[in-house]
Amino acid sequence: MLEKVNSIEDLKKLTIEDKKVLAKDLREFILKIVSENGGHLASNLGVVELTIALHSVFNVPEDKIVWDVGHQAYVHKILTGRKDKMSTLRKLNGIAGFPKTNEEESDCFNTGHSSTSISVALGMARARDIKDENNSVIAVIGDGALTGGMALEALNDAGYSGTRMTVILNDNEMSISKNIGGMNMLLSKLRTKRTYTKSSVSIKKIINKIPVVGKPFVKVVQRVKRSIKQLIIPKMFFEDIGFRYLGPVDGHNIEELERMLKITKELDGPVLLHVLTKKGKGYEIAENNPDKYHATSPFDIETGEVKKKKKKDYSKVFGDKLIELAKNNKNIVAITASMKDGTGLKEFQKEFPDRFFDIGIAEQHAVGLAAGMAKEGLIPFVPIYSSFYQRAYDQVIHDVAIQNLPVIMLVDRAGIVGQDRRNSSRRI
Numbered sequence: 001m002l003e004k005v006n007s008i009e010d011l012k013k014l015t016i017e018d019k020k021v022l023a024k025d026l027r028e029f030i031l032k033i034v035s036e037n038g039g040h041l042a043s044n045l046g047v048v049e050l051t052i053a054l055h056s057v058f059n060v061p062e063d064k065i066v067w068d069v070g071h072q073a074y075v076h077k078i079l080t081g082r083k084d085k086m087s088t089l090r091k092l093n094g095i096a097g098f099p100k101t102n103e104e105e106s107d108c109f110n111t112g113h114s115s116t117s118i119s120v121a122l123g124m125a126r127a128r129d130i131k132d133e134n135n136s137v138i139a140v141i142g143d144g145a146l147t148g149g150m151a152l153e154a155l156n157d158a159g160y161s162g163t164r165m166t167v168i169l170n171d172n173e174m175s176i177s178k179n180i181g182g183m184n185m186l187l188s189k190l191r192t193k194r195t196y197t198k199s200s201v202s203i204k205k206i207i208n209k210i211p212v213v214g215k216p217f218v219k220v221v222q223r224v225k226r227s228i229k230q231l232i233i234p235k236m237f238f239e240d241i242g243f244r245y246l247g248p249v250d251g252h253n254i255e256e257l258e259r260m261l262k263i264t265k266e267l268d269g270p271v272l273l274h275v276l277t278k279k280g281k282g283y284e285i286a287e288n289n290p291d292k293y294h295a296t297s298p299f300d301i302e303t304g305e306v307k308k309k310k311k312k313d314y315s316k317v318f319g320d321k322l323i324e325l326a327k328n329n330k331n332i333v334a335i336t337a338s339m340k341d342g343t344g345l346k347e348f349q350k351e352f353p354d355r356f357f358d359i360g361i362a363e364q365h366a367v368g369l370a371a372g373m374a375k376e377g378l379i380p381f382v383p384i385y386s387s388f389y390q391r392a393y394d395q396v397i398h399d400v401a402i403q404n405l406p407v408i409m410l411v412d413r414a415g416i417v418g419q420d421r422r423n424s425s426r427r428i
């Protein structure tokens with residue numbers, strides 16, 4: 001089926017049954033490429049059906065799809081005419097592993113750093129309204145990225161503004177490792193609920209068509225529904241801040257996804273569609289170890305074994321040394337912004353669970369938190385990749401440096417990392 005699909009037009013001609021076959025082909029194709037070249041695997045396997053459904057319902061490049069982080073955009077790239085370039089992933093001058101506006105028109109925005117998509121999509125939606133245009137704008141954001149402050153700032157603005165846009169919450173319960181935090185607690189309550197809003201939207205549309213009695217009646221029905229919803233779904237956070245919440249929907253059911261996406265297209269105002277997906281879907285080894293296969297170097301498909309064994313790197317040296325220091329000093333604590341594996345803190349967490357803090361993809365908060373701890377006599381270690389430390393420059397200056405607080409910052413991955421180009425001016 002994948003051989004037949006070379007463009008979005010080809011995709012749109014397929015039946016649901018064809019699309020199911022296509023999903024299987026896409027998974028095999030991605031698995032082959034990533035096992036040979038390395039790349040982001042588990043997140044891409046998780047969004048195959050979602051991406052097919054998005055491109056079936058919406059029309060890029062007129063409609064804008066903003067991929068948060070952008071590491072999960074392989075399927076989007078394959079479907080938007082770049083299938084043949086995928087074999088150059090992570091190769092010199094090869095296809096970028098993230099959306100690139102200068103690569104294809106349907107990549108409407110460059111992403112790489114987490115939690116930017118809702119702000120950007122809201123900006124695009126406001127621009128559309130000012131220009132009096134009619135396209136749809138969609139942000140696709142993971143539950144991990146939703147822990148970032150910028151995403152929450154954007155939800156706050158979007159919900160209040162009432163601007164027409166869709167946020168797709170791709171909830172796989174994982175950041176790179178298991179997702180944590182209060183937002184995750186809220187999502188876990190929503191995950192277990194039946195899809196609630198699916199009928200309410202169509203009822204509203206039908207009632208709205210009845211003349212005169214229509215509008216007031218809708219208001220009454222909505223009020224009743226809202227109170228029922230409060231009973232069924234505790235703490236309707238998204239609705240309370242101005243979004244219409246739809247879902248949760250099975251993110252591997254193309255038919256259901258298309259149905260829900262069509263509803264979001266019809267609605268005025270901000271909509272959040274909660275989609276449940278499985279990271280690594282379809283490749284058992286990645287399903288069982290989604291964190292290991294979040295991003296990987298080349299590996300053997302049969303066994304999952306990485307071909308070139310990783311040497312001891314600076315993150316490991318740091319992690320081992322920190323454990324040694326922490327054994328002799330109970331004031332030492334460690335903070336990670338959702339990167340415990342990459343920054344070498346996995347063993348520290350096992351050894352000192354009470355002195356380890358994974359605080360979500362929230363670098364600003366990580367440094368602010370460390371400042372408070374340091375002020376009260378603790379010795380916080382905060383390892384963050386150099387590129388992501390950019391998020392916390394203000395906290396580094398305002399909360400730590402000016403107050404001369406002993407926060408220990410470890411900045412790694414500085415310089416050039418060749419494999420993944422995330423934006424045109426810098427390779428990280």
Ligand SMILES: Cc1ncc(C[n+]2csc(CCOP(=O)(O)OP(=O)(O)O)c2C)c(N)n1
Nearest residue numbers: 043112113114142143144145174175176388
């Ligand atoms: C500011 C920032 N910090 C850290 C990262 C590293 N990072 C890349 S993907 C990711 C997890 C994203 O989780 P989620 O949004 O749930 O997407 P999923 O991979 O689960 O689909 C992290 C922490 C980043 N890209 N940007």
